[in-house]
Amino acid sequence: MSCDFTRTVLHGYLDGELDAARAGEFERHLENCRECANALGAEESLRASLRRVSLYEQAPVALRKKIRVALDAATASPAAIRLPAWRWLAVAAAILLVASISWFAVPRFRDSSVSSPVTAAEIIDAHIRSLLPGHLTDVASTDQHTVKPWFDGKLAFIPPVKDFADDGFPLIGGRLDVLNGQNVAALVYGRRKHVINVFVWPTKEPDTPIHPPGARQGYQWRHWRHQGMEFCAISDVSDSDLYELAQLIYQ
Amino acid sequence: MSGSDQGRGSDVLDAQDRQRFEQLVLPHLDAAFNLARWLLRSRADSEDVAQEAMLRAYRFFRGFHGGDARAWLLQIVRNTCYTWLEKNRPVELMTEFDEELHPQPSASPEALAIAGDNREHLTRALETLPPRFREVLILRELEGCSYKEIAAITAIPIGTVMSALARARQRLHRALTASTPQETSREL
Numbered sequence: 559m560s561c562d563f564t565r566t567v568l569h570g571y572l573d574g575e576l577d578a579a580r581a582g583e584f585e586r587h588l589e590n591c592r593e594c595a596n597a598l599g600a601e602e603s604l605r606a607s608l609r610r611v612s613l614y615e616q617a618p619v620a621l622r623k624k625i626r627v628a629l630d631a632a633t634a635s636p637a638a639i640r641l642p643a644w645r646w647l648a649v650a651a652a653i654l655l656v657a658s659i660s661w662f663a664v665p666r667f668r669d670s671s672v673s674s675p676v677t678a679a680e681i682i683d684a685h686i687r688s689l690l691p692g693h694l695t696d697v698a699s700t701d702q703h704t705v706k707p708w709f710d711g712k713l714a715f716i717p718p719v720k721d722f723a724d725d726g727f728p729l730i731g732g733r734l735d736v737l738n739g740q741n742v743a744a745l746v747y748g749r750r751k752h753v754i755n756v757f758v759w760p761t762k763e764p765d766t767p768i769h770p771p772g773a774r775q776g777y778q779w780r781h782w783r784h785q786g787m788e789f790c791a792i793s794d795v796s797d798s799d800l801y802e803l804a805q806l807i808y809q
Numbered sequence: 810m811s812g813s814d815q816g817r818g819s820d821v822l823d824a825q826d827r828q829r830f831e832q833l834v835l836p837h838l839d840a841a842f843n844l845a846r847w848l849l850r851s852r853a854d855s856e857d858v859a860q861e862a863m864l865r866a867y868r869f870f871r872g873f874h875g876g877d878a879r880a881w882l883l884q885i886v887r888n889t890c891y892t893w894l895e896k897n898r899p900v901e902l903m904t905e906f907d908e909e910l911h912p913q914p915s916a917s918p919e920a921l922a923i924a925g926d927n928r929e930h931l932t933r934a935l936e937t938l939p940p941r942f943r944e945v946l947i948l949r950e951l952e953g954c955s956y957k958e959i960a961a962i963t964a965i966p967i968g969t970v971m972s973a974l975a976r977a978r979q980r981l982h983r984a985l986t987a988s989t990p991q992e993t994s995r996e997l
Contacts, residue, residue: 565972565975566975568975569972569974569975569978570971573949573956573971573974575955575956600982604978604981604982605950608931608950608951611926611931613931613935613951614839614951615842615846615847615852616839617839617841617856617859618842618856621838621859621860625859625864626835628863628864629827629830629831629835629863629867632864632867633822633824633826633827634822634823
């Protein structure tokens with residue numbers, strides 16, 4: 559009870575943590591101290607019990623698997639730097655947003671016979687180009703019977719050409735133009751002092767009604783398909799004027 | 810874990826880190842689970858805490874510069890366990906090294922042999938010990954840690970590991986014999 563060794567050094571001895579000198583000292587003490595001898599016996603007995611009943615609890619197999627999955631998730635794959643899930647979502651959302659904006663901002667006049675769709679930007683460019691001095695018409699004639707045959711042999715199709723002078727849309731002439739790498743017919747109409755370009759090219763897509771107007775950079779356009787032809791009328795005139803001409807051509 | 814370790818924890822770990830971790834740290838999952846189980850006294854909670862500790866270890870892995878991987882991991886497990894206890898069972902941590910240790914007679918080897926041969930009885934006795942006594946016993950008797958390792962894992966000075974173990978064992982003797990009515994008279 560009074561032996562200090564029982565409460566301290568005995569444990570270092572039991573655990574094999576004493577250096578040789580101190581272990582030897584304790585062993586000499588042990589020969590003469592009943593208390594320490596008993597205590598050591600008790601500790602060894604307890605240790606034996608702890609080992610015998612095997613209290614060690616091993617990790618469940620399921621936990622090992624769960625941890626491996628979690629570790630994989632926390633590891634960058636060699637192919638790509640890993641981003642947190644919300645960042646991937648943000649990236650995906652950004653891509654989607656840009657894609658949808660460009661889709662709506664740049665109307666496409668799809669034509670299955672053309673490799674890629676004609677865009678509004680091309681239509682506008684072609685219209686502006688036509689307004690440059692000397693570019694408006696290749697054949698200047700108010701006579702549809704002059705303009706229509708002029709296209710013959712220059713294009714793989716014959717565009718419908720009609721003069722609507724009686725309705726306030728005199729035919730000015732026609733020319734060849736290129737949209738998205740393909741030759742198209744451009745019919746030029748006047749409306750008071752304004753110019754309307756009507757681009758015509760063949761299509762295999764089904765007919766459509768006259769689509770709602772598009773507008774950009776001060777230009778309006780109307781687009782439709784009718785009887786194997788695709789039309790796009792563009793001008794700086796009001797949309798109501800443009801729509802009126804579109805209806806005349808559509809008939 | 811030092812602040813710099815935590816800073817490095819934000820690094821993205823690659824396949825090479827993953828492989829090293831697999832070789833050095835993951836083999837000590839049983840040790841991690843066992844320590845957590847005895848500190849928390851619950852297998853279900855230990856699964857969660859052991860997993861959390863393992864993931865924390867992984868995040869801090871670049872702060873591990875070789876040496877004793879088991880002690881390094883168990884230190885993280887222990888910290889995670891105490892954080893969990895503080896949050897979920899704060900009362901348990903309040904009964905600490907506060908007792909004035911009166912000299913107690915050691916139970917006789919026979920008495921301990923009788924009391925200790927029942928797994929359930931031993932488990933219950935160990936679980937009645939305050940966590941800080943329990944952990945040194947688990948690390949020493951079940952995990953076979955050296956004093957140096959115990960000091961590293963539990964953050965107590967190496968010079969006090971021996972006395973901590975002495976007191977923990979005395980506590981265990983009392984817990985074992987106190988719950989065995991026929992042995993009570995011997996203890997007093």
